[in-house]
Amino acid sequence: MRIQAALIGCGRIGSKKHLEAFLVNRELLDLTAVCDLKRERAEQIAETYAARTGKRPAVFTDYRKALDRELEMVTIATESGYHYAIAMDCLERKVHTLVEKPMALSVSEMDQMIRRAKEHLVKLGVCFQNRFNPSVQEVAKKMREKAFGRVFTATARILWNRNEAYYKQADWRGTWHLDGGTLMNQCAHNIDLLQWVLGGEIDQVTAVIRNYHHPYLEVEDFGAALISFKNGSVGILEGTSNVYPHNLEETLSIFGENGTVVLGGLAVNKIQTWQFPGESSHPFSALPDPESVYGSGHIPLFKDFYEAITQDRDPYITGEEGKKAVEIILGIYQSHKEKRAIPFPLGPFRSTDMAGVTL
Numbered sequence: 426m427r428i429q430a431a432l433i434g435c436g437r438i439g440s441k442k443h444l445e446a447f448l449v450n451r452e453l454l455d456l457t458a459v460c461d462l463k464r465e466r467a468e469q470i471a472e473t474y475a476a477r478t479g480k481r482p483a484v485f486t487d488y489r490k491a492l493d494r495e496l497e498m499v500t501i502a503t504e505s506g507y508h509y510a511i512a513m514d515c516l517e518r519k520v521h522t523l524v525e526k527p528m529a530l531s532v533s534e535m536d537q538m539i540r541r542a543k544e545h546l547v548k549l550g551v552c553f554q555n556r557f558n559p560s561v562q563e564v565a566k567k568m569r570e571k572a573f574g575r576v577f578t579a580t581a582r583i584l585w586n587r588n589e590a591y592y593k594q595a596d597w598r599g600t601w602h603l604d605g606g607t608l609m610n611q612c613a614h615n616i617d618l619l620q621w622v623l624g625g626e627i628d629q630v631t632a633v634i635r636n637y638h639h640p641y642l643e644v645e646d647f648g649a650a651l652i653s654f655k656n657g658s659v660g661i662l663e664g665t666s667n668v669y670p671h672n673l674e675e676t677l678s679i680f681g682e683n684g685t686v687v688l689g690g691l692a693v694n695k696i697q698t699w700q701f702p703g704e705s706s707h708p709f710s711a712l713p714d715p716e717s718v719y720g721s722g723h724i725p726l727f728k729d730f731y732e733a734i735t736q737d738r739d740p741y742i743t744g745e746e747g748k749k750a751v752e753i754i755l756g757i758y759q760s761h762k763e764k765r766a767i768p769f770p771l772g773p774f775r776s777t778d779m780a781g782v783t784l
C-alpha cells in the first residue's frame with residue numbers, strides 16, 4: 426500500500442536527503458505535494474521528482490493548502506524554530522508527522538507535539554537518522570545482548586568547523602529563536618546517541634558553553650558537559666565548530682565492563698574500536714564514508730516511518746525519543762546560564778531564555 430506524502434521545507438536537507446529518501450522509497454511513499462515559502466525551491470524538487478518518477482508533486486507556498494488535500498504523511502524540514510507550529514497544524518489534521526531534528530526548541534513544545542499525536546492517533550517521528558547507521562545498529566545488537574555489562578561512561582566528541590560563509594547562507598542560523606548553537610544544530614545527533622547508549626533517566630547536567638570565534642552569532646560555538654544518569658553512568662560531551670581549518674572528527678566512545686567501542690568516520694558510520702571477549706576488531710572499520718555528514722540514514726528512517734503507519738506500531742525514533750537530546754541541550758544552556766548543575770527532568774526552559782547571556 427503506497428501512502429500519499431508531502432514535504433514541507435525544500436532547503437538543504439529537504440532538497441537533498443528528504444528528496445532522496447522519497448525517491449528511494451517511491452514504491453512505498455508517493456510524494457504528492459512539496460511546499461516552501463520560496464516557490465522556486467519547491468518547483469526544483471517537483472522537477473527532479475518528476476524526472477525520476479514521471480509524477481510531478483503539486484507545489485505550494487502555503488503548506489496549509491497541501492494539508493487540505495488527501496494526505497497521510499508529511500515530513501517537516503523547515504528552520505528548527507518553525508517545527509513546532511507546523512507539526513501541530515499537521516497533527517491537528519490527523520496527518521502522520523516526521524520532523525527534522527531538533528523536533529522543537531522547548532520541552533513544553535515537544536510535550537505538546539507528543540500529546541497531540543497521541544490524542545489524534547497519528548505517528549510522530551524525528552529524524553535522528555544516524556541511529557540507522559549499520560555501525561550504530563551493531564552497537565544496538567550488543568546492547569540488546571547486554572554484552573557491554575555495565576556501561577560506565579560514554580564520550581561524544583564533535584570537532585567540526587563551521588565558518589562565516591556557512592552561517593551567512595541563511596539568517597536563521599545561529600539565532601536563539603530559530604536554531605540554537607552548535608550543540609543544538611551540529612551536535613544533536615551525537616548527543617542523541619550518547620544518551621541512547623547510556624540509557625535511562627538523567628539525574629543532572631553540568632555544562633559550560635562559549636562563543637569563541639563567531640562574534641556575529643548570538644549562540645555558542647563550543648560546549649562541554651557532564652551528563653549524570655540515575656543509573657550511575659556519566660556522559661561526557663565536547664562539541665565545537667571552531668576546529669581549524671576543517672572538520673576533524675565525530676566520535677562516540679562507549680566504555681563498559683566487558684566492552685569498548687569507538688564509532689567514528691564522517692557520520693559515526695565506522696567502527697574504529699571494537700573490543701569484547703573474543704572479539705578485537707570489526708569489519709565495519711573499513712566501511713566507506715558517506716558523501717556528507719548527513720549520512721544515508723534518512724532512507725531507512727523514512728521506510729521505518731512508513732512501516733510504523735501501515736503496521737500501526739511506533740516509529741523507531743518516536744517523539745519521546747526525539748525529545749531526549751533536545752532536553753539535554755536545553756539543560757546544558759540552563760546550566761551555563763545559572764552556573765549550576767541542573768536536575769532533570771528539565772523545567773520550562775527554552776532556547777530563547779538564553780538571549781543576552783554572556784558566552
Ligand SMILES: NC(=O)c1ccc[n+]([C@@H]2O[C@H](COP(=O)([O-])OP(=O)(O)OC[C@H]3O[C@@H](n4cnc5c(N)ncnc54)[C@H](O)[C@@H]3O)[C@@H](O)[C@H]2O)c1
Pocket residue numbers: 433434435436437438439460461462463466486487488502503504505506507525526527552553554595610718719
Ligand atoms: N538530520 C540532519 O542531519 C539534518 C541536516 C541538516 C539540517 N537539518 C535540520 O533541517 C532543518 C532545515 O535545515 P536546512 O539546512 O535544510 O535549512 P534551509 O534554510 O536550507 O531550509 C529551510 C527551508 O524551509 C523553508 N520554510 C520555512 N518556513 C516554511 C513554511 N512555513 N512552509 C514551507 N517552507 C518553509 C524555507 O524557505 C527554506 O527553504 C533544520 O531544523 C535543521 O536542523 C537536519
